[in-house]
Amino acid sequence: MRLSTVDHYIQELSSFCNRPNWKLFEPSDKFYSGLLSGEDSDLYEAAKVLAEHIDIPPLRSVSYEWGLVMPTCVAGRIHIHSATESKIQIPLFYVGKPLPLGAILAHELSHQMLAIHGIWCEEETENEELTDAASIVAGLGKVVLNGTITELAETTGETQLLGYLDPNMRIDLYGTVNRLHGIPASAATTNLTDAAIGLFTRNK
Numbered sequence: 001m002r003l004s005t006v007d008h009y010i011q012e013l014s015s016f017c018n019r020p021n022w023k024l025f026e027p028s029d030k031f032y033s034g035l036l037s038g039e040d041s042d043l044y045e046a047a048k049v050l051a052e053h054i055d056i057p058p059l060r061s062v063s064y065e066w067g068l069v070m071p072t073c074v075a076g077r078i079h080i081h082s083a084t085e086s087k088i089q090i091p092l093f094y095v096g097k098p099l100p101l102g103a104i105l106a107h108e109l110s111h112q113m114l115a116i117h118g119i120w121c122e123e124e125t126e127n128e129e130l131t132d133a134a135s136i137v138a139g140l141g142k143v144v145l146n147g148t149i150t151e152l153a154e155t156t157g158e159t160q161l162l163g164y165l166d167p168n169m170r171i172d173l174y175g176t177v178n179r180l181h182g183i184p185a186s187a188a189t190t191n192l193t194d195a196a197i198g199l200f201t202r203n204k
Helices: 006-012 029-033 040-053 098-116 124-146 167-180 194-203
Strands: 061-065 077-079 087-091 149-153 158-161
Touching: 006 124, 006 167, 029 098, 040 061, 040 098, 040 124, 077 098, 087 098, 098 124, 124 167, 124 194, 149 194, 167 194
Parallel strands: 061 087
Antiparallel strands: 077 087, 149 158
């Protein structure tokens, strides 16, 4: 069965949603400033913060890669080996773009989280959508939403949609997870960009 509703995602990913220490991650200016440098070490530290938040061990390697070209909706890849030996690679195109970088890290780390728990879908697109959903359910929804729509060039205003899960589904799932954990609406929108908050308006 294709996991196409909020209820399906909540049920399938209940072990992450019902974690006793579940918290909504707050992507602060400090978090994003660390993603501006283009240094692998800073990228690794940001990934380490997110990994700790979703209760998985830090990965062996997180780095920018020369010559790594991927479709804009993908933007990163993870080589899963074990709980501690996996590595994430991100194209150099995203150097200095902290908002999409945060979302990319959230997605790739969620692949690792799902692998550790033995959860996956055989169909590729369905599995990627499940991974997007897992990042939101595990508490990284703000990072995901902030990176959903990203400006590619200030001069043209051109934007890209990052990720697999439909933006309306992301908003619905984010709202449902927050309600389950008693997160008030005022807290749900702190540390969100104007573009991310705009997704709520589009979803009405």
